[in-house]
Amino acid sequence: xxxxxxxxxxxxxQHTLVALVENKPGVLNRVASLFRRxxxxxxxxxxxxxDDPTVSRMTIVVDASKTSASLVERxxxxxxxxxxxxxLTNVPSVIREMALVKVNIADTHKRGEVKxxxxxxxxRVVDVASDSLMLEITGTxxxxxxxxxxxxxxxxxxxxxxxxxxxxRR
Amino acid sequence: xxxxxxxxxxxxxxxxxxxxxxGYPGGAIMPAYDALLDYHDRVHHVLVxxxxxxxxAADSYYRxxxxxxxxxxxxxPGATNLVTGLANAMMDSSAVVAITGQVASxxxxxxxxxxxxxxxISLPITKHNYLVTDLKELAAVLAEAFxxxxxxxxxxxxxxxxxxxxxxxxxxxxxxxxxxxxxxALRKPMNQDLQGLIGKAxxxxxxxxxxxxxxxxxxxxANAHDExxxxxxxxxxxVATTLLGIGVLDEDHxxxxxxxxxxxxxxxxxxIANADLLIALGMRFDDRxxxxxxxxxxNAKVIHVDIDPAEIGKNVPADVxxxxxxxEVLPHLTEALDDSQGVAKYADWYGQINEWRGDTQAHDxxxxxxxxxxxxxxxxxxxxxxxxxxxxTVCTDVGQHQMFETQYFQHRRKNQLITxxxxxxxxxxxxxxxxxxxxxxxxxxxxxxxDGGFQMSIPELQTVIQEGLNVKIAIINNSFLGMxxxxxxxxxxxxxxxxxxxxxxxxxxxxxxRMKGLRASTIQxxxxxxxxxxxxxxxxxxxxxxxxxxxxxxxxxxxKALNDMTRxxxxxxxxxxxxxxxxxxxxxx
Numbered sequence: 001x002x003x004x005x006x007x008x009x010x011x012x013x014q015h016t017l018v019a020l021v022e023n024k025p026g027v028l029n030r031v032a033s034l035f036r037r038x039x040x041x042x043x044x045x046x047x048x049x050x051d052d053p054t055v056s057r058m059t060i061v062v063d064a065s066k067t068s069a070s071l072v073e074r075x076x077x078x079x080x081x082x083x084x085x086x087x088l089t090n091v092p093s094v095i096r097e098m099a100l101v102k103v104n105i106a107d108t109h110k111r112g113e114v115k116x117x118x119x120x121x122x123x124r125v126v127d128v129a130s131d132s133l134m135l136e137i138t139g140t141x142x143x144x145x146x147x148x149x150x151x152x153x154x155x156x157x158x159x160x161x162x163x164x165x166x167x168x169r170r
Numbered sequence: 171x172x173x174x175x176x177x178x179x180x181x182x183x184x185x186x187x188x189x190x191x192x193g194y195p196g197g198a199i200m201p202a203y204d205a206l207l208d209y210h211d212r213v214h215h216v217l218v219x220x221x222x223x224x225x226x227a228a229d230s231y232y233r234x235x236x237x238x239x240x241x242x243x244x245x246x247p248g249a250t251n252l253v254t255g256l257a258n259a260m261m262d263s264s265a266v267v268a269i270t271g272q273v274a275s276x277x278x279x280x281x282x283x284x285x286x287x288x289x290x291i292s293l294p295i296t297k298h299n300y301l302v303t304d305l306k307e308l309a310a311v312l313a314e315a316f317x318x319x320x321x322x323x324x325x326x327x328x329x330x331x332x333x334x335x336x337x338x339x340x341x342x343x344x345x346x347x348x349x350x351x352x353x354x355a356l357r358k359p360m361n362q363d364l365q366g367l368i369g370k371a372x373x374x375x376x377x378x379x380x381x382x383x384x385x386x387x388x389x390x391x392a393n394a395h396d397e398x399x400x401x402x403x404x405x406x407x408x409v410a411t412t413l414l415g416i417g418v419l420d421e422d423h424x425x426x427x428x429x430x431x432x433x434x435x436x437x438x439x440x441x442i443a444n445a446d447l448l449i450a451l452g453m454r455f456d457d458r459x460x461x462x463x464x465x466x467x468x469n470a471k472v473i474h475v476d477i478d479p480a481e482i483g484k485n486v487p488a489d490v491x492x493x494x495x496x497x498e499v500l501p502h503l504t505e506a507l508d509d510s511q512g513v514a515k516y517a518d519w520y521g522q523i524n525e526w527r528g529d530t531q532a533h534d535x536x537x538x539x540x541x542x543x544x545x546x547x548x549x550x551x552x553x554x555x556x557x558x559x560x561x562x563t564v565c566t567d568v569g570q571h572q573m574f575e576t577q578y579f580q581h582r583r584k585n586q587l588i589t590x591x592x593x594x595x596x597x598x599x600x601x602x603x604x605x606x607x608x609x610x611x612x613x614x615x616x617x618x619x620x621d622g623g624f625q626m627s628i629p630e631l632q633t634v635i636q637e638g639l640n641v642k643i644a645i646i647n648n649s650f651l652g653m654x655x656x657x658x659x660x661x662x663x664x665x666x667x668x669x670x671x672x673x674x675x676x677x678x679x680x681x682x683x684r685m686k687g688l689r690a691s692t693i694q695x696x697x698x699x700x701x702x703x704x705x706x707x708x709x710x711x712x713x714x715x716x717x718x719x720x721x722x723x724x725x726x727x728x729x730k731a732l733n734d735m736t737r738x739x740x741x742x743x744x745x746x747x748x749x750x751x752x753x754x755x756x757x758x759x
Contacts, residue, residue, distance in 0.1 A: 080353040
């Protein structure tokens with residue numbers, strides 16, 4: 001798990017903010033509109049429910065080379081529906097992204113090779129078709145990038161990636 | 171007790187202390203207007219002639235009274251007409267609640283007649299907004315709306331209420347305590363150590379030799395005039411104000427340098443540009459007050475106090491940034507001052523500023539003892555100021571006359587100048603005067619507008635008549651969109667594009683509205699009409715026909731540094747010569 005911290009340091013221009021917001025219609029629009037209106041550069045934004053049905057959680061990755069993360073944080077606080085903002089950039093935290101990848105397996109003999117690569121990246125095979133394999137990969141952005149790079153040698157038919165989600169260790 | 175949604179709207183407004191609502195009825199807000207008939211003894215409704223002016227009047231009402239301004243409109247076009255007024259309130263931080271009707275809840279999203287996505291449209295120009303589709307939420311939402319509008323950094327809040335919600339009934343108890351989980355009126359950064367920051371600020375003040383206080387509207391919003399004056403006098407530091415900060419300190423106060431920025435006098439901008447410490451209080455370093463940021467007050471440390479955390483460091487990095495109400499901070503700052511503080515400590519600094527001030531007097535300030543009887547716009551401001559003893563509320567529009575007013579009218583107290591600062595909304599003056607007169611009925615209220623801006627708000631003359639308002643309206647007519655023309659003269663080689671303005675016969679227009687109309691085109695006439703207008707117990711419209719190509723100087727042209735100003739360059743012999751007499755461009759270097 002040390003790898004997470006190393007990754008975070010490797011890429012200091014990316015800041016990870018977590019915003020707890022009211023689980024109401026239109027809140028995502030308010031936050032997205034704020035970023036557009038203030039010309040903030042956002043690398044990714046993911047939203048999901050929490051254990052509290054009235055609260056949603058957003059993980060926002062800010063490109064700090066173009067936008068001050070602290071300014072984003074302070075502007076988020078101006079949104080009435082934002083309950084709390086945490087900057088996880090310098091906080092030991094677990095950061096994850098997930099991808100589904102459909103890999104071409106025209107030659108069925110290659111299936112074993114792809115499975116081996118999947119194992120190396122702790123990816124799971126979630127679906128098999130006659131000419132393709134679907135993998136589920138979870139990890140940091142860099143890990144997924146690396147896996148996709150290798151898998152591209154076999155031909156990637158389709159990829160879907162979630163945004164980053166993050167949680168402080170303590 | 172059972173109440174309809176419509177009744178809850180009016181009861182909330184009354185409970186919040188607002189006694190005037192500016193609005194315009196229509197289909198989706200009709201239930202609320204029906205209920206109004208049962209509340210008209212406690213709240214007065216002003217029927218404007220265009221919804222934009224309802225929002226602008228509500229904005230002005232807030233600025234004059236501190237009570238939340240309320241405007242009301244129907245769905246669709248009624249609501250969209252509010253947009254400019256809401257943007258104005260947003261930019262100038264005015265507490266306004268806009269109540270709009272919306273189509274019935276089962277029709278929302280169906281492109282029904284007069285349906286517009288008002289929460290979507292108003293999102294970036296309101297502090298917050300709501301769509302109410304369920305009556306159970308209405309009372310809480312309205313109470314929240316008022317609370318959010320007036321607390322912290324004030325701003326407009328829009329509440330869009332479906333027609334069926336207005337019609338239904340529910341058990342209602344007035345909401346006394348509003349609690350919004352996320353929203354804190356003042357959300358301080360978590361690691362802010364106020365005492366530590368005050369200590370640092372005190373040390374910066376102590377070390378500074380050429381400090382300037384930059385005073386903004388935040389002082390007014392915080393109602394911290396007294397605390398501010400104590401700090402100013404104990405510290406002995408000179409004060410420059412923003413446009414909206416005018417009046418936070420008497421302009422006659424010896425430490426008040428007056429307005430800074432694009433059309434601030436040269437000595438004020440020179441003082442800021444050469445300062446070694448800026449103490450910014452409740453202001454936001456708008457581009458109109460900084461000029462080119464890269465060259466802004468290069469040698470100055472910055473102490474920035476603002477209630478809005480997002481303003482600190484937005485445009486100008488702060489050496490000490492304090493997120494707090496200036497009212498909370500000022501007594502601490504005063505306490506932190508060293509005993510050696512006082513005007514005497516800055517004798518050299520004031521000496522330098524006074525030298526610049528002398529230069530301004532010689533080169534920029536217009537002298538009115540001209541060899542001609544021709545009227546120029548700045549003179550009109552001076553005449554109104556002299557004739558009224560400066561004891562009036564002035565609502566200005568946007569453009570040259572607005573800047574001349576700041577230069578040639580001396581403001582003595584708060585709320586004397588109501589003007590559109592951040593948004594620069596033409597057509598503001600007349601609705602603002604209506605709002606100001608309702609806010610302070612005893613006050614003498616003047617609207618001063620150019621011929622361009624006034625033609626955007628002419629319909630409100632009838633509102634003035636219908637309400638029997640005694641407001642005086644001065645139109646400064648130079649037959650041009652003066653400020654645009656000035657930019658075209660200075661930056662576009664005098665290629666005048668779409669700035670020639672014709673106008674109706676304003677005196678006849680006034681008469682058509684059954685209002686007294688006067689005209690002046692000489693200095694002497696100007697004095698006479700101001701006297702006549704003041705003597706008349708009722709609204710008066712005065713057209714001042716002024717020299718056409720008088721420019722506002724000094725001027726920081728776009729991209730230029732704060733102290734890189736285009737000056738008027740009056741020679742002692744020439745004093746002032748208008749363009750039509752061969753002056754204008756020749757007056758410039």
